[in-house]
Amino acid sequence: MERVDVRGLGTDPVSIRWTGPADLLGLGEEPGFAFPVTVDVRARRLGTRVLVEGRTGARVRLICSRCLEEFEETIDSEVAVEFREGPPPASVEDTDGEGDAEANWFEPPFLDLADDIRQVLLVASPSYPVCRESCRGLCPVCGANRNEAACGHPVAPEAPRTVLGALMNKEQMRHG
Numbered sequence: 138m139e140r141v142d143v144r145g146l147g148t149d150p151v152s153i154r155w156t157g158p159a160d161l162l163g164l165g166e167e168p169g170f171a172f173p174v175t176v177d178v179r180a181r182r183l184g185t186r187v188l189v190e191g192r193t194g195a196r197v198r199l200i201c202s203r204c205l206e207e208f209e210e211t212i213d214s215e216v217a218v219e220f221r222e223g224p225p226p227a228s229v230e231d232t233d234g235e236g237d238a239e240a241n242w243f244e245p246p247f248l249d250l251a252d253d254i255r256q257v258l259l260v261a262s263p264s265y266p267v268c269r270e271s272c273r274g275l276c277p278v279c280g281a282n283r284n285e286a287a288c289g290h291p292v293a294p295e296a297p298r299t300v301l302g303a304l305m306n307k308e309q310m311r312h313g
């Protein structure tokens with residue numbers, strides 16, 4: 138996304154709206170970010186700080202961690218970032234060029250929101266996606282998708298509901 142020109146910012150919030158492909162935010166390599174991303178924030182400048190608040194969202198394509206089927210979901214998350222006028226101080230242990238991960242800096246006249254928006258979206262994207270709460274997952278015995286057909290194997294109350302659990306069960310049976 139375009140950088141923000143801080144010369145246009147004051148104490149009154151300025152609306153920044155953007156919709157564009159996820160790869161312009163550096164999300165092109167991330168699986169699932171196949172659709173446009175929207176950013177809707179307000180920015181204001183208070184002395185040497187710039188506050189950016191609002192929301193960002195995207196439709197994402199995910200793989201269910203229970204049944205391994207692909208599904209789509211909309212993620213939507215709050216953005217609240219404070220930038221300080223920089224350059225960022227050189228940190229003592231900074232060998233990887235990442236700088237101080239805690240602080241956000243801008244060097245006038247521009248401020249770049251892309252890194253922070255990307256982080257917010259990555260955090261908002263579920264680590265263990267589930268296509269629906271009632272998803273029955275894969276049968277731990279035969280691997281059938283139990284949403285589609287009953288394979289006949291009993292569903293024990295303690296049956297693992299995740300793919301990882303099913304795989305571990307298979308592994309145990311092989312060795313046990």
Ligand SMILES: [Zn+2]
Pocket residue numbers: 201202203204205206267268269272273274
């Ligand atoms: Zn599922």
Ligand SMILES: [Zn+2]
Pocket residue numbers: 276277278279280281288289290
């Ligand atoms: Zn089965």
